[in-house]
Amino acid sequence: MAATTIALPPVEMPLPHEYRGRVGMWCLIIAESAIFTIFVVAYLYYAGKSLSGPTPAEVLHVPWFNSVCLFGSSFTIVMAERAIARGKTRLFGIWWLLTITLGAIFILGTAREWYHLIFDDGLTISSSLFGTTFYSLVGLHASHVIIGLTGLSTIMIFTALGFVKQEHAPKIEVFAMYWHFVDAVWVVVLTVVYFVAR
Amino acid sequence: MAEAESVLGPLAVPAREGAKPFFDQVHDWIVTVDHKRLGIMYIVYALVFLVIGGIEATIMRIQLAIPHNHFVSPQVFNQMFTMHGTTMIFFVAMPVMFGFANYLAPLMIGARDMAFPRLNAFSFWMSALGGIILYFSFLGGSGLYGAGSAPDVGWFAYAPLTSQAFSPGHSTDYWIIGLLVSGVGSIGTALNIATTILCMRCPGMTVGRMPLFTWLNLVMSGLVLVVVSPLTAAQIMLLLDRYLGAHFFDTQAGGSAVIWMHFFWIFGHPEVYVLIIPAFAFISEIVPVFSRKPIFGYSIMVAATVTIGFISLGVWAHHMFTIGMTSYGNAFFVASTMAISVPTGIKIFNWLGTMWGGKIVFKTPMLFCIGFLFQFLIAGLTGIMLSAAPFNWQLSGSYFVIAHFHYVIVGGILFALFAAFYYWFPKMSGKMYDETLGKWHFWLFVIGFHLTFDFMHIPGILGMPRRIYTYEPGRGWEIWNLIISIGVVFQILGTLLFVLNLVWSYFKGKTASNDPWDAWTLEWATASPPPEYNFATIPEVRSRRPLWDLKHPEDPDWKYE
Numbered sequence: 001m002a003a004t005t006i007a008l009p010p011v012e013m014p015l016p017h018e019y020r021g022r023v024g025m026w027c028l029i030i031a032e033s034a035i036f037t038i039f040v041v042a043y044l045y046y047a048g049k050s051l052s053g054p055t056p057a058e059v060l061h062v063p064w065f066n067s068v069c070l071f072g073s074s075f076t077i078v079m080a081e082r083a084i085a086r087g088k089t090r091l092f093g094i095w096w097l098l099t100i101t102l103g104a105i106f107i108l109g110t111a112r113e114w115y116h117l118i119f120d121d122g123l124t125i126s127s128s129l130f131g132t133t134f135y136s137l138v139g140l141h142a143s144h145v146i147i148g149l150t151g152l153s154t155i156m157i158f159t160a161l162g163f164v165k166q167e168h169a170p171k172i173e174v175f176a177m178y179w180h181f182v183d184a185v186w187v188v189v190l191t192v193v194y195f196v197a198r
Numbered sequence: 199m200a201e202a203e204s205v206l207g208p209l210a211v212p213a214r215e216g217a218k219p220f221f222d223q224v225h226d227w228i229v230t231v232d233h234k235r236l237g238i239m240y241i242v243y244a245l246v247f248l249v250i251g252g253i254e255a256t257i258m259r260i261q262l263a264i265p266h267n268h269f270v271s272p273q274v275f276n277q278m279f280t281m282h283g284t285t286m287i288f289f290v291a292m293p294v295m296f297g298f299a300n301y302l303a304p305l306m307i308g309a310r311d312m313a314f315p316r317l318n319a320f321s322f323w324m325s326a327l328g329g330i331i332l333y334f335s336f337l338g339g340s341g342l343y344g345a346g347s348a349p350d351v352g353w354f355a356y357a358p359l360t361s362q363a364f365s366p367g368h369s370t371d372y373w374i375i376g377l378l379v380s381g382v383g384s385i386g387t388a389l390n391i392a393t394t395i396l397c398m399r400c401p402g403m404t405v406g407r408m409p410l411f412t413w414l415n416l417v418m419s420g421l422v423l424v425v426v427s428p429l430t431a432a433q434i435m436l437l438l439d440r441y442l443g444a445h446f447f448d449t450q451a452g453g454s455a456v457i458w459m460h461f462f463w464i465f466g467h468p469e470v471y472v473l474i475i476p477a478f479a480f481i482s483e484i485v486p487v488f489s490r491k492p493i494f495g496y497s498i499m500v501a502a503t504v505t506i507g508f509i510s511l512g513v514w515a516h517h518m519f520t521i522g523m524t525s526y527g528n529a530f531f532v533a534s535t536m537a538i539s540v541p542t543g544i545k546i547f548n549w550l551g552t553m554w555g556g557k558i559v560f561k562t563p564m565l566f567c568i569g570f571l572f573q574f575l576i577a578g579l580t581g582i583m584l585s586a587a588p589f590n591w592q593l594s595g596s597y598f599v600i601a602h603f604h605y606v607i608v609g610g611i612l613f614a615l616f617a618a619f620y621y622w623f624p625k626m627s628g629k630m631y632d633e634t635l636g637k638w639h640f641w642l643f644v645i646g647f648h649l650t651f652d653f654m655h656i657p658g659i660l661g662m663p664r665r666i667y668t669y670e671p672g673r674g675w676e677i678w679n680l681i682i683s684i685g686v687v688f689q690i691l692g693t694l695l696f697v698l699n700l701v702w703s704y705f706k707g708k709t710a711s712n713d714p715w716d717a718w719t720l721e722w723a724t725a726s727p728p729p730e731y732n733f734a735t736i737p738e739v740r741s742r743r744p745l746w747d748l749k750h751p752e753d754p755d756w757k758y759e
Binding site: 020045 | 317403405419427430438443444445446451457461464740
């Protein structure tokens with residue numbers, strides 16, 4: 001082996017390691033979107049094909065208040081992200097708690113809507129195709145909200161105990177991506193269920 | 199190789215520490231988050247299921263060897279083909295591909311571990327749990343009212359056979375939940391592999407310099423993310439149907455059995471590409487090294503792979519020509535299916551272009567690669583035949599289809615896998631395998647493969663349907679079925695030699711050097727087997743063949759790229 005005579009050129013730096021949280025979350029969002037796509041396709045395919053039971057136009061009311069709360073929680077979580085990025089943990093805690101509250105209002109609103117549909121309108125998952133597709137699609141989204149709320153509450157507990165610091169801002173940001181995704185899915189579900197396939 | 203090692207300088211690794219007590223070792227394996235150990239666990243787990251799935255196939259072939267045979271009952275036969283298909287796809291092919299990607303991707307991009315090591319362990323154990331749940335059905339499948347029975351609905355589980363009315367008991371639920379759980383593991387691993395390849399590369403490892411293995415596994419991971427999720431969604435729907443009385447696939451309440459077929463094949467067809475793209479990845483690494491030439495047409499290979507991944511998402515309904523689609527639907531899926539043969543053909547030409555004019559070394563891995571090239575070509579040709587809707591109407595659901603896709607999966611994927619096993623065995627174990635035994639394995643398996651799957655096309659053309667329990671004599675099927683079953687004997691012998699070779703070599707084989715093949719990718723720069731941290735110092739890369747540059751500083755590749 002001859003000695004190295006050629007000067008080595010400098011090396012380019014690829015995507016830094018710090019991006020891995022965001023990239024991983026994007027991958028999860030892609031996979032989750034595929035699941036939702038299948039449920040939305042099933043909803044649209046079966047729209048108007050129920051053999052019995054109440055129709056969407058008879059029983060569904062657009063959940064304006066709920067939706068505003070959920071969309072609002074996307075705003076409050078952004079404010080929380082900004083607060084933690086600047087190291088203001090107390091402000092972060094306030095915005096974070098507000099996010100949880102708005103998410104909880106949404107899920108309670110869904111529970112009320114379902115209670116009404118089941119006991120007053122007689123619409124259940126087994127009563128008709130509309131019931132099957134409605135409860136599974138809205139329920140899939142609601143289960144994502146519940147998972148999100150669980151995560152939010154866990155971080156809230158850590159914040160209350162004083163563990164969350166400025167250095168955790170990137171991780172908070174990755175978690176917030178999931179919450180934004182849950183909100184974005186609601187735009188699709190709301191449009192499909194309460195407007196398109198009414 | 200001492201010479202080559204000395205040039206590695208800072209990449210050289212200190213010696214390993216002494217052995218620990220047995221139970222400490224077992225404990226270390228169970229709690230590990232090391233990508234190499236998890237990779238090996240994936241591979242070993244897949245090998246165990248390969249043997250189980252192989253036994254199920256053997257039982258079917260004994261049953262079908264002669265007409266009017268009663269080796270097993272019809273119920274057991276149905277369970278065998280269901281479990282064989284499910285096992286081979288979900289618990290052999292996918293985990294083994296994930297295992298190799300897990301083991302090799304971080305090494306090839308010069309990383310110390312995967313992006314999310316704990317998620318990696320979680321995903322492995324989820325996949326393992328899925329397999330255990332599926333096989334527990336043999337004990338608990340019928341719930342309280344039976345001695346247990348495995349699922350018998352076929353691996354694509356068409357509705358309405360899977361409804362409570364036609365599949366009472368819990369055997370189908372074990373199938374659903376087993377796949378659901380392992381699907382979570384698959385998505386976790388795919389997410390991890392994609393993130394690792396995107397974010398954990400060492401300095402200089404730009405996307406244009408990544409080994410083709412990592413490129414192809416990146417495409418595979420992307421496919422897994424978008425195709426395993428639809429299966430998960432469909433399984434959730436099926437569970438809702440079975441447990442909560444939902445009507446997704448219940449035709450009596452207006453549901454559709456056909457939509458299950460769509461949902462399943464939206465997953466099912468890209469799944470074939472999820473398995474074959476890593477097989478392409480093995481071939482793309484092994485063929486250049488044993489042809490002593492860099493890969494021919496690197497960027498075209500990447501482009502062809504991405505194209506294959508993309509088109510594969512739009513071909514699924516070619517599994518469904520016989521259900522009666524519109525002529526536009528038929529035309530679309532015929533055209534898209536035929537279109538996918540173009541990038542695939544490009545890849546075959548590129549591998550041939552790599553071999554062309556090279557100094558080909560006929561070691562066992564290369565033999566399997568050459569076998570792959572021939573057999574995968576034939577598999578592709580019968581694929582084009584089946585993609586023509588009128589031809590498909592005649593032969594859908596016949597043994598011709600079985601012959602076609604086993605040609606892909608055994609002749610293509612399994613041959614590439616055997617090549618990968620022999621090629622990376624020295625790196626993973628630190629020992630050399632036995633070349634003579636390897637060659638015996640290759641020739642026995644080639645003979646067995648062709649006896650079984652070449653002759654399987656003929657009874658298909660003669661009208662023998664798939665999944666039949668037995669058949670009448672006098673239809674001209676007997677001799678072909680007998681030959682098919684005789685081929686299995688050779689395949690079993692070959693596989694036994696393979697397992698024997700690996701086990702014997704692991705304990706008694708010659709010690710392998712760090713770079714026994716004089717290869718060019720980074721996994722050969724570290725020790726065999728690599729230490730936990732992979733690289734003592736993180737390497738820097740300036741070309742597609744970083745090890746060539748280290749070994750030949752006077753004539754590095756980066757001057758020409």
